[in-house]
Amino acid sequence: MHQAVLVTGASSGIGEATAVYLAHKGFRIFAAARRIEKLNELSGLGGGRITTLAMDVTDEASIEKALAEIAAEGITLYGLVNNAGVSVMGPFEQISADEWRRQFETNVIGLANVTRAVMRQMREAGRGRIINIGSVTGRVVSPFQAPYAASKHAVEGLSDALRRELAPHGVKVSVIRPGFINTPFGHQEQDALAKFTGADNPYAEQVRIFKEWHATGHPNAPAPTIVAEAVHRALTVDRPHSRYTVPANMLGVLALRNLMPSAIVDRIFERVTGLSKYRPQGK
Numbered sequence: 503m504h505q506a507v508l509v510t511g512a513s514s515g516i517g518e519a520t521a522v523y524l525a526h527k528g529f530r531i532f533a534a535a536r537r538i539e540k541l542n543e544l545s546g547l548g549g550g551r552i553t554t555l556a557m558d559v560t561d562e563a564s565i566e567k568a569l570a571e572i573a574a575e576g577i578t579l580y581g582l583v584n585n586a587g588v589s590v591m592g593p594f595e596q597i598s599a600d601e602w603r604r605q606f607e608t609n610v611i612g613l614a615n616v617t618r619a620v621m622r623q624m625r626e627a628g629r630g631r632i633i634n635i636g637s638v639t640g641r642v643v644s645p646f647q648a649p650y651a652a653s654k655h656a657v658e659g660l661s662d663a664l665r666r667e668l669a670p671h672g673v674k675v676s677v678i679r680p681g682f683i684n685t686p687f688g689h690q691e692q693d694a695l696a697k698f699t700g701a702d703n704p705y706a707e708q709v710r711i712f713k714e715w716h717a718t719g720h721p722n723a724p725a726p727t728i729v730a731e732a733v734h735r736a737l738t739v740d741r742p743h744s745r746y747t748v749p750a751n752m753l754g755v756l757a758l759r760n761l762m763p764s765a766i767v768d769r770i771f772e773r774v775t776g777l778s779k780y781r782p783q784g785k
C-alpha cells in the first residue's frame with residue numbers, strides 16, 4: 503500500500519509541485535486547497551495517485567470534512583505537508599489589525615489547526631512525518647515584511663515544540679525553509695506592495711525601491727520542484743533533519759545573519775535592496 507500524504511495549499515506553486523512530485527515517487531497524495539477548480543487540474547497527474555480535497559485551513563469544519571473523506575477510504579496519513587500560506591506586506595505603520603490576523607490565521611493558526619487534526623492518528627500509529635513549509639524569512643527579514651516574517655518565525659518556534667513533543671511517539675517534524683522560489687506568490691507580494699506606492703504615501707519611495715528589487719527575486723528563482731525534493735527527503739530518510747534550506751546558497755544568507763552583528767547585516771540589506779539610496783526629503 504502507498505504511504506498517504508496530505509499536502510495543504512496544493513492548488514498552486516510549491517504545494518502543487520510537491521503533490522505531483524510525491525505522487526510520481528509513489529505516495530498516495532491528498533491535495534487540499536480552497537480553489538477546487540484549480541485543484542482539479544491535478545487529477546490524472548501523478549499516476550492517478552492524487553485525490554483533491556476542498557479545505558480552508560482557517561476553517562476547522564472544512565478541515566474535519568476533508569479528513570473524514572480520507573478516513574472514509576480507511577486510510578491513515580503517514581505524512582502532512584503544511585504548505586498553505588499567504589503573505590501580507592507593506593509598511594508596519596499602515597498594516598491593519600485585520601491584515602495581521604489574516605496573516606496569522608492562515609500561516610500559523612491554520613497550520614496548527616490541520617496539524618492538531620492529523621497528529622492523533624500519527625501518534626496512535628507510532629509513525630508519521632510532519633513537514634512545515636517555513637521560509638528563509640523565518641530567520642532573515644527584509645523591511646516591509648513584518649507580518650509574513652513574524653508568521654514564519656512562529657512556524658520555526660512551534661515546529662521545535664512539536665518535534666520535541668512527538669519524537670517519543672515516532673512522529674518526526676521538519677521545517678523546509680525556501681528562499682525565493684518561482685511561483686505566483688511573488689505576484690501576490692508585488693500587488694500588496696503596489697498599494698503603498700501612491701504619491702501621498704510617506705513610505706512610497708522606500709516601498710518603490712524595495713518593490714523594484716523584490717520584483718527580480720521570484721522570476722529568477724528556482725522552480726518549486728527544488729522544495730518538493732526537500733520535502734521528499736524529509737519524508738523518506740530514516741533521520742530527517744529538523745530543517746532543510748533550499749536553494750543551498752541560502753545557507754550563506756543564514757550564516758551571515760547568524761555570524762554578523764545586526765548593524766552590518768542592516769547595511770548589507772540596504773545595499774542589496776537599493777534602499778541605501780533612499781533619503782527622506784528634508785532630512
Ligand SMILES: NC(=O)c1ccc[n+]([C@@H]2O[C@H](COP(=O)([O-])OP(=O)(O)OC[C@H]3O[C@@H](n4cnc5c(N)ncnc54)[C@H](OP(=O)(O)O)[C@@H]3O)[C@@H](O)[C@H]2O)c1
Nearest residue numbers: 511513514515516535536537558559586587682683685687
Ligand atoms: N514562493 C516563495 O518564494 C516562497 C518562499 C518561502 C516560503 N514560501 C512558502 O511556501 C508556501 C507556498 O507558497 P507558494 O510560493 O507556492 O505560493 P502560492 O503559489 O501563492 O500558493 C499558496 C497556496 O496556499 C493556498 N492557501 C492560501 N490560503 C489558504 C487557506 N486559507 N486554506 C487553504 N489553502 C490556502 C493557496 O490555495 P487556495 O487559494 O486555492 O486556497 C495556494 O495553493 C507558503 O507557505 C509560503 O509562505 C514561498
